[in-house]
Every structure is written in C-alpha cells, then in structure tokens.
Amino acid sequence: METHKAKRVAVIIEAVMQSRLTDAMEDAGVTGYSVLPVLGGSGRSGAWSREGQVGRGQGMVQVVCIIAADKLDDLLTKAFPVVEKHIGVVAVSDCEVLRAERF
Amino acid sequence: MEQILTLAASNLISPIILSFVLGVVAALARSDLSVPEAVAKGMSIYLLFAIGFKGGVSVADYGVDGRLALSLLAGIALSFVLPIVAFGLLRLMSGLDRLDAAAVAAHYGSISIVTFVAGTSMLEGAGLEAEGYMVAVAAAMEAPAILSALWLISRGGDGRRMDSDLMREIMFNGSIVLLVGAFLIGCATGQEGLDKIDSFIVAPFQGVLCLFLLDMGLVAGRGLRQGGGVLKPGILLFGVVMPLIGACFGLAAGVGLGLSTGGVMLMMALSASASYIAVPAAMRVALPEANPSIYLTLSLGVTFPFNLTLGLPLYLAIAAAVTRG
Numbered sequence: 001m002e003t004h005k006a007k008r009v010a011v012i013i014e015a016v017m018q019s020r021l022t023d024a025m026e027d028a029g030v031t032g033y034s035v036l037p038v039l040g041g042s043g044r045s046g047a048w049s050r051e052g053q054v055g056r057g058q059g060m061v062q063v064v065c066i067i068a069a070d071k072l073d074d075l076l077t078k079a080f081p082v083v084e085k086h087i088g089v090v091a092v093s094d095c096e097v098l099r100a101e102r103f
Numbered sequence: 104m105e106q107i108l109t110l111a112a113s114n115l116i117s118p119i120i121l122s123f124v125l126g127v128v129a130a131l132a133r134s135d136l137s138v139p140e141a142v143a144k145g146m147s148i149y150l151l152f153a154i155g156f157k158g159g160v161s162v163a164d165y166g167v168d169g170r171l172a173l174s175l176l177a178g179i180a181l182s183f184v185l186p187i188v189a190f191g192l193l194r195l196m197s198g199l200d201r202l203d204a205a206a207v208a209a210h211y212g213s214i215s216i217v218t219f220v221a222g223t224s225m226l227e228g229a230g231l232e233a234e235g236y237m238v239a240v241a242a243a244m245e246a247p248a249i250l251s252a253l254w255l256i257s258r259g260g261d262g263r264r265m266d267s268d269l270m271r272e273i274m275f276n277g278s279i280v281l282l283v284g285a286f287l288i289g290c291a292t293g294q295e296g297l298d299k300i301d302s303f304i305v306a307p308f309q310g311v312l313c314l315f316l317l318d319m320g321l322v323a324g325r326g327l328r329q330g331g332g333v334l335k336p337g338i339l340l341f342g343v344v345m346p347l348i349g350a351c352f353g354l355a356a357g358v359g360l361g362l363s364t365g366g367v368m369l370m371m372a373l374s375a376s377a378s379y380i381a382v383p384a385a386m387r388v389a390l391p392e393a394n395p396s397i398y399l400t401l402s403l404g405v406t407f408p409f410n411l412t413l414g415l416p417l418y419l420a421i422a423a424a425v426t427r428g
Contacts, residue, residue: 016384017388020268086391
C-alpha cells in the first residue's frame with residue numbers, strides 16, 4: 001500500500017498551556033491533533049506524578065499532531081513562544097501516513 | 104471562652120482532622136492508598152455546591168444588608184494587600200528572589216476554599232452561625248492577589264501583563280463559578296429550596312468532608328515528601344507566620360465591619376489561608392520561571408495543615424474573645 005511522508009510533532013506541556021498551544025497550532029494550519037494525559041515523569045524540574053495533583057495547574061498533557069513537512073517550520077515558529085518558558089518537551093519525528101490529503 | 108477553647112482542643116481529635124492526618128501519614132509512609140481522581144473531583148464539586156447553596160439560603164433567610172457589599176470590598180482589598188505584606192516578609196525572612204517571592208505572595212493573598220469549608224464545619228460544630236454571604240466574599244478573594252503579584256514583579260522592571268485569556272480563566276475557574284452559582288441558587292430558592300435537597304447537601308456533608316480531607320492529606324503528604332527539600336527554614340517559618348499575620352488583617356476587617364463571631368472567624372480563616380488550586384495555575388501561565396515546588400509545598404504542605412489543625416481553632420477562640428461571642 002502506498003504511504004506518504006509526514007512529520008509527527010509531539011509536545012509535552014503543562015496542562016494550563018494546552019489551549020494556548022492548540023490555538024497556536026490551529027493558527028499554523030494544523031487541521032487535527034490529539035491530547036493525551038501524562039501520568040507522571042521526571043526532568044529538570046524534578047519528579048512529579050499525576051496522582052495527588054489538586055489542580056489542573058500542576059498536570060501535564062501531550063499534544064500530538066501529524067502534519068505535512070512544508071507546514072513544520074510555521075508550526076514550530078508559532079508554537080515556540082507558547083512553550084519557550086515552560087516545563088515540557090517538543091519532539092519532531094518522521095512518520096508515514098496513508099491519506100496525505102488529510103494533513 | 105472556656106467552651107470555645109475546649110472546642111479548639113477537641114477539633115484536633117475530630118473525624119475531619121484525623122482523616123487529614125491519616126492521609127498525611129499514609130503518604131509519608133509511602134502507602135498505596137489513593138482516592139481516585141474522579142472521586143476527589145466529585146467530592147470537591149459536592150462540597151462547593153453544598154457550601155455555596157447553604158450560604159445563599161442563609162442570605163435569603165436573613166436578607167441583605169449594607170455589610171454584604173462592604174464585606175465584599177474588604178475581601179477584595181485584603182486580597183490585594185496581603186500579597187504585598189507577604190512579599191515584604193518573604194524577602195526579609197527567606198531570601199527568595201523577586202520572582203519566587205511574588206509567586207509565593209500571590210498564594211497568600213488568595214484563599215483556600217477547603218480551609219473555608221472546614222471553618223464553616225467547625226462553626227456548625229460550635230453551634231455558631233456566620234453571615235451567609237461569606238461564601239461570596241471567599242469567591243471575591245480568589246483573584247485580586249494574582250494582580251498584586253504581577254504588579255510586584257512589574258515594579259522590578261519586568262513588564263509582565265495579565266493577558267485577557269488568563270483573566271477569564273481566573274474569573275471563571277470552575278470553583279468560583281460553582282460556588283457563586285450555588286450561592287445564587289440558594290438565594291433564589293431559599294429555605295423552600297433547601298428543604299427539597301437537604302437530605303443530600305446537609306446530612307452527608309461531614310462524611311464527604313472527611314473523605315475529601317483524607318485525599319487532601321494524601322496530597323499534602325506527597326507534596327512534603329517530594330518537595331520538602333526546597334523549603335529552607337526561613338520559608339518554612341513564613342508558612343506559619345504569614346497565616347497569623349493574615350488572620351490579624353482578617354480580624355481587623357471582620358470587627359470593623361461588625362460581623363458576627365462566625366463571620367469574623369471566617370474572615371480570619373480566609374485571610375490566613377493560601378491558595379493551592381487557582382493561583383498555582385495562574386502562576387504557571389504568568390510567571391513560569393517561578394519554582395512551583397516552593398509555592399505548592401509551602402501552601403499545601405505547611406500552611407494548609409497549620410490552618411486546619413491549629414489555625415482554625417485559634418481564629419475561632421480569638422474571634423469569640425474579641426466579639427464576646
């Protein structure tokens with residue numbers, strides 16, 4: 001079956017920044033994304049766990065989108081100001097999709 | 104007075120406090136005891152609705168007087184002023200930099216609604232009533248402290264402004280909407296409305312509060328275990344001293360307004376408490392460079408337990424003594 005090259009962008013970010021990030025993604029022409037809860041982890045800011053968080057302010061989410069390669073620069077340019085000062089990780093990887101017109 | 108002191112002592116062995124202590128101990132002992140996230144959320148919705156509704160019914164029963172507006176204004180003023188006091192105290196006691204000090208200070212101008220709920224529960228146990236509109240005062244005190252913190256930062260040459268999205272998120276956060284909404288429903292339906300649902304929002308209240316505080320104890324214990332290392336002695340001391348200073352401001356405001364013993368006690372509790380829900384979220388957006396371990400551990404792991412175990416009985420005793428209740 002024919003596949004098409006695309007880019008997968010996964011951003012782990014504080015839950016309070018989620019809507020700001022997805023707004024920036026939509027502004028960059030991203031037509032679809034998924035938001036996943038993050039259970040816990042450890043990094044420069046120390047270990048943390050979703051268990052025992054009293055407010056949304058302390059949680060993390062992962063926002064994942066798959067886009068055409070030519071949209072990547074615009075997306076990263078618009079998303080960077082949102083994630084720049086916040087705890088999280090931005091990762092870009094190559095992937096292949098079946099229906100290129102959707103991305 | 105003696106009766107109030109006896110009540111204060113018995114508070115320490117009440118089911119509510121002991122449930123909280125159980126949670127702290129379980130967390131410190133690394134027990135796998137946990138309250139499912141959805142259950143904790145459900146209990147918090149229940150408690151906010153019940154406390155808001157009962158406050159509204161109280162206002163409907165006794166009517167509105169000029170003190171309502173003055174109490175709201177006093178609450179807002181306290182929420183603006185307390186962060187400035189906290190900021191100065193922190194800089195003096197802890198050596199925190201401006202950013203961290205401002206972020207911590209914002210928490211101490213805002214309020215802990217669970218402390219407020221525990222305070223109302225204690226008043227009920229003592230057979231005292233507070234002005235029903237104190238619920239609205241609690242809601243009004245949530246946000247102004249955040250503006251104060253940003254002002255403190257901007258004075259240092261950092262031109263941060265609160266964007267409109269953040270302002271909307273703070274003003275319409277779920278806790279405020281539910282508390283104020285339930286309060287208005289209680290006002291509108293009055294005693295007749297309460298009669299229809301009292302088997303749901305009155306009788307189970309204490310039991311639900313126990314379970315909720317068990318969860319809060321778990322959260323506080325985990326916070327202390329994970330973030331306790333960031334709290335130096337000066338910061339720890341601040342977590343106990345600042346509530347007492349805040350309570351003094353609340354006492355002055357409550358007495359100045361001519362509130363009842365219960366009202367003064369709740370004004371003290373609100374002024375003494377520190378936020379750990381609304382303000383941390385706002386600080387993550389507005390001051391992301393500030394260290395969340397400091398303000399969360401301090402607010403939830405030090406000040407909240409202090410207020411719950413020792414602060415509330417103390418505030419009630421002082422309020423009773425001052426108002427001769």
